[in-house]
Amino acid sequence: MEKRPFDVGIAFERIEEAVRPWPKAALFQLAEEGHTSVFEQLLACMISIRTYDEVTLPVSRKLFAQARTPAEVCRLSWEELDALISPSTFHERKAQQILAIAREVEEQVGGILPGDREVLLSFAGVGPKCANLVLGVACGTPVISVDIHVHRVTGRWGYVSATTPEKALLALEKKLPQQYWIDINRLLVPFGKHICTGNRPRCSTCPVLDMCRQVGVTAHR
Template sequence: MNAKKRQELFRRLSIAIPEPTTELVHHSTFELLIAVILSAQATDKGVNIATAKLFPVANTPQAIFNLGVEGLEDYIKTIGLYRSKAKNVIATCRMLVEHYDGQVPDTREGLESLPGVGRKTANVILNTAFGQPTIAVDTHIFRLGNRIGIAPGKTPLEVETKLMKAVPKEYLHDAHHLLILHGRYVCVARRPKCEACVIYDLCEYGAKPTMGPVPVAV
């Protein structure tokens, strides 16, 4: 996909999605960190249901650490892989208390030192909480990078690296959420909603249906 098409693609997405941000409910950087850790292989909706019960009771590293693994499991047992996630969250809270004065680190190195935090989670926190131009390649972004032709790659890191070079600078901060939300609601995995897609004519997906003109954001 050439630079002119990429520019137009993100221009249209930014109009169609005027407030691109995470759908994980949070009121602090720490709450966002815990929600993102819990969201691995789980839906945002499912995580929000669990954290709506957890955060009113414990929403600081010390408070969640005080719950212990079993106590935390009671709040998050509706989420997939909740046992391993509970262990990681408790270990992360302990590290935040003992090494970071209860504060979420604002560097990739610091974030990735936390149990249960990998590159994708670190990118979400750096982008959403600290305003850094990072792109967390989840299943939606990996699919779109390859499907629409903007950043084809065989691994999440390859797609991320290509996106960081391909996305126009003025859209780099919001690109992460623009692509996720487009992938979540329009360019879905099994039956993409091409008839509702504002970038249909720019997309290089070979299997998309032949259609007439679609509404274009102006």
């Protein structure tokens, strides 16, 4: 098949429709449910690290049913918090980190976590991917969050070429129009889970096959 030039605007329109039947990425789903504060989004993002969305969502909901603010989290013991998030990977360490963040926010910034990237990155357990995702979802800040799906899919398209998610972020910041910076994670997470999968992607049902260069694809469905 002769490929047409890649048009990211058309691609995102098609993918928006294609992923409609699938669950939304966890942080975007939680925001729709009203968990829109920077603090809530940060906690959900920390819970999601090395953890499937299918686990992240119910764990986050369970935590937020008990505590949604730094003050409420501070009232929990480590044992109570650890029990609430225990299905999440590395929950013991995450419980320590979440408690430390809640206490710092309460003591140093008046109990309200600002949407400031440097502040978020100053916390143990929070990296650039998590900080960017929180700022994008909670604050609408135009930032790109590159996870395994965004890295894989944009590389397969031939849109950017990068060996790591960190390098993909830099490449996308130079090439991707800013209007798509938040949506790229919202759309490519479900797209990467259900269509452009890690092994044997479903190219036969892909809405952007006519533009995708299929870089590195040796077998597909």
